[in-house]
Amino acid sequence: MPRPDPEAVAEAVFAALAEPTRRSILSALAARGPATATDLAGLVPISRQAITKHLELLAAAGLVLAEPGERRRIRFRVNAAPMAIAQSYLAALAQDWDSKLARLQRALDAPAPRPGAAAPDPAVPGS
Amino acid sequence: MPIPDRIERTIDLAQPPQRVWEALTSAEGLGGWFGNRATVDLRPGGTAYVEWDDGDHKATLTISVVEPPVRFAWTWGIQGLPATDPRRTYVEFTLAPNGGGTRLTVVESGFAQVPDELLGTAYHGNVEGWRKELAELADYLHAAA
Numbered sequence: 001m002p003r004p005d006p007e008a009v010a011e012a013v014f015a016a017l018a019e020p021t022r023r024s025i026l027s028a029l030a031a032r033g034p035a036t037a038t039d040l041a042g043l044v045p046i047s048r049q050a051i052t053k054h055l056e057l058l059a060a061a062g063l064v065l066a067e068p069g070e071r072r073r074i075r076f077r078v079n080a081a082p083m084a085i086a087q088s089y090l091a092a093l094a095q096d097w098d099s100k101l102a103r104l105q106r107a108l109d110a111p112a113p114r115p116g117a118a119a120p121d122p123a124v125p126g127s
Numbered sequence: 128m129p130i131p132d133r134i135e136r137t138i139d140l141a142q143p144p145q146r147v148w149e150a151l152t153s154a155e156g157l158g159g160w161f162g163n164r165a166t167v168d169l170r171p172g173g174t175a176y177v178e179w180d181d182g183d184h185k186a187t188l189t190i191s192v193v194e195p196p197v198r199f200a201w202t203w204g205i206q207g208l209p210a211t212d213p214r215r216t217y218v219e220f221t222l223a224p225n226g227g228g229t230r231l232t233v234v235e236s237g238f239a240q241v242p243d244e245l246l247g248t249a250y251h252g253n254v255e256g257w258r259k260e261l262a263e264l265a266d267y268l269h270a271a272a
Contacts, residue, residue, distance in 0.1 A: 092238035
C-alpha cells in the first residue's frame with residue numbers, strides 16, 4: 001500500500017467534521033464507545049439508511065473502523081490515528097508565537113530590578 | 128494547503144543579547160513570559176519544566192542547544208496530543224546583536240512530521256474489509272426495514 005498523504009488524511013478529518021450529522025456520529029462513538037448503526041439511530045435523529053451512508057463515508061476516510069460482530073451486528077468505533085494527524089495541523093495554527101514573543105518583549109521592557117536586589121539563583125532547579 | 132511544518136518569527140528587542148538570553152534560559156525568565164512557573168537544567172540534554180496557571184497545563188522541554196548568548200534550542204511534545212505520541216517539535220532561538228539591542232529569531236519545526244506507523248493506522252481498517260461489512264450492513268438494514 002502506498003504511504004498515505006498526511007494532508008489527505010487531515011482533509012478527510014476536516015471534511016467529516018464539517019457536516020453536523022457526521023460530527024454527531026463521531027461524538028456519539030467517542031462519548032459512548034463502539035456502537036451499531038441501530039444504536040446510533042437511537043442517538044442521532046436521522047434514519048438508519050442515512051446513518052449507514054455517513055458511516056460508509058467515515059469508514060472510507062479511515063475515521064471509523066467496522067468490527068464484525070455476531071449475527072451481522074457490526075459495530076463501529078472511532079479510529080484515532082487520523083485525528084492525531086489532523087491535530088498536528090491544528091497545533092501549528094494554535095502555537096501562537098506572536099503572543100509569546102509579545103509577552104517576552106513586555107517582560108524585558110518592564111523596569112529592571114534595582115541593582116543589588118535579591119534575585120533567586122537561576123542555577124538552582126525549582127527556585 | 129499543506130500542514131505548515133515550520134513557524135518562524137523575528138522580533139527586534141531593545142535589550143542586549145545577554146539580557147534576552149537570561150529571559151529565554153532562566154527559570155525566572157521562562158516562568159515569567161513563557162509560562163507561570165519553570166525549572167531549568169540549562170545544559171544540552173537537560174530538562175526544563177514549565178507550568179501554566181490555566182488548567183494544569185504543563186510542558187517538558189528537552190534542551191538540545193546551549194550556546195550563550197547566541198543559540199538556545201529545545202524539543203517538546205505537540206500540544207493537544209497524548210503524552211504517548213512520539214512526535215516532538217524543535218524550537219530554536221537565535222540571538223543577533225542589533226545596534227544596542229537584539230534581533231531574536233524563533234523557529235519551531237516538525238509539525239508536519241507523521242510517523243509511518245501512525246499513517247499506517249490511519250487507514251488501518253483495510254478497505255476490502257469495510258466494504259464487505261457495510262454491504263452486509265446495508266442488506267441487514269434493508270431486510271429489517
